[in-house]
Amino acid sequence: MSPPATSTPSASVDGAAPAGAQPPEPPAGPADRLGSRTGSAPACALLLVLLAVSVVLAIGMGPAVIAPDDTARYLWAALSGGRIAADEVTAYQIVWEIRTPRVLLAALVGAGLSAVGVAIQAMVRNALADPFVLGVSSGASVGAVAVTVTGGLAALGIHAMSVGAFIGALAASLLVYAASAGRGGLSPLRLVLTGVAMSLGFQAVMSVIVYLVPGSEATSTVLYWTMGSFGAATWGALPAVTAIVLLGVVLLHRRSRVLDVMALGDETAASLGVDPDRHRKSLLVVVSLLTGAMVATSGAIGFVGLVMPHLVRMAVGSTHARVLAVAPPAGAVFMVWVDLVSRTLVAPRELPLGVITALVGVPVFIVLMRRRAYMFGGR
Numbered sequence: 001m002s003p004p005a006t007s008t009p010s011a012s013v014d015g016a017a018p019a020g021a022q023p024p025e026p027p028a029g030p031a032d033r034l035g036s037r038t039g040s041a042p043a044c045a046l047l048l049v050l051l052a053v054s055v056v057l058a059i060g061m062g063p064a065v066i067a068p069d070d071t072a073r074y075l076w077a078a079l080s081g082g083r084i085a086a087d088e089v090t091a092y093q094i095v096w097e098i099r100t101p102r103v104l105l106a107a108l109v110g111a112g113l114s115a116v117g118v119a120i121q122a123m124v125r126n127a128l129a130d131p132f133v134l135g136v137s138s139g140a141s142v143g144a145v146a147v148t149v150t151g152g153l154a155a156l157g158i159h160a161m162s163v164g165a166f167i168g169a170l171a172a173s174l175l176v177y178a179a180s181a182g183r184g185g186l187s188p189l190r191l192v193l194t195g196v197a198m199s200l201g202f203q204a205v206m207s208v209i210v211y212l213v214p215g216s217e218a219t220s221t222v223l224y225w226t227m228g229s230f231g232a233a234t235w236g237a238l239p240a241v242t243a244i245v246l247l248g249v250v251l252l253h254r255r256s257r258v259l260d261v262m263a264l265g266d267e268t269a270a271s272l273g274v275d276p277d278r279h280r281k282s283l284l285v286v287v288s289l290l291t292g293a294m295v296a297t298s299g300a301i302g303f304v305g306l307v308m309p310h311l312v313r314m315a316v317g318s319t320h321a322r323v324l325a326v327a328p329p330a331g332a333v334f335m336v337w338v339d340l341v342s343r344t345l346v347a348p349r350e351l352p353l354g355v356i357t358a359l360v361g362v363p364v365f366i367v368l369m370r371r372r373a374y375m376f377g378g379r
Helices: 030-035 040-060 068-080 086-123 136-150 154-180 188-212 216-226 238-254 256-262 266-271 276-298 304-316 320-344 353-370
Strands: none
Touching (some): 040 068, 040 086, 068 086, 086 256, 086 276, 086 304, 086 320, 136 188, 136 216, 136 276, 154 188, 188 216, 238 320, 256 266, 304 320, 304 353, 320 353
16 A cells, blocks of 8 residues: 555545545544553564464363373474374374364454454444344355255365355345445445344344254254354365455455544545445455355354454554454454363353353443443544
8 A cells, every 4th residue: 555645635526535645544532542552563462372372272172181282292293294102193183183173263263253343343333233233144154054955066065165155145245235225325324224134134044944954953953053163173174264364354454544434434534535335345345255254164153243343442442453453363362262161161062152152242242332432432
């Protein structure tokens, strides 16, 4: 992106920024002043160290407990091609083949959900927004469930569900956009209200699909998956979701200045040379891609994209360059521990991830709502 022009850019007729100009810095709100004491770089470094420790501990914990030093040794042997003693093969397989892809997937999904939540809350200017509010998660779930039940896209192999979820998420985004667009452009309020209505509609469609699935076992599997689970994580599914989540987070971070301006309102954004409608369209595509990839691998998980952005804003302020740098590792750490609780609390059975995130997210969000000054500077 080019450096800012020396003079303040004026709004053009179509709301586009003049060539060579960046959106100016928005005025700082209470959350910015509070978070200015905590830089994003130290927070990121601390979270990355915490994430590495959490990953090693989570891989070693479960019905078969493996000491952290043994876990680290097995991981190093797998990465470096080292040898494992014959009596350690079973423990090694548990660590590398079963738990490591699951824990890594949990970290990726937590990072992606947090980043998506930050972007959606800014683009619709609603502190209660997350992928569920816009119907994106519900649309992705419909696409993934439809592919699973009908066996569609079988030629894509292990990527069939991911593609189905992305198609569902993108279709949901397009429907929400088409239904909420009006003569005055894409109103954030209409977008949220339409998204809520569409989300309920997609959930009804998914319920019909589940109801018509032949066999109680298949129905139980689909219902469990829609509440969130990393039980199906494999090494084969990780490369695609890793690439999509990393690419999506980078793209959103590159739009951080635009998100700062969009959070101020459409009229203010237009006066600062930012076309909010155009950016919402492109952001919806990125959000759909991220949500589709995550829903396809883990099911629908609520409250992470809703609560984590607010917690991060309390720590580093509401400037999106900082929030989008800290929210992904924070969400990754949170989701790693949520997954650990889900598979150990009532072992050998597993709790759906959505149950745990709701039990944690509801009280946390109520506390945050009572301290509303942290939400977009008190608006």
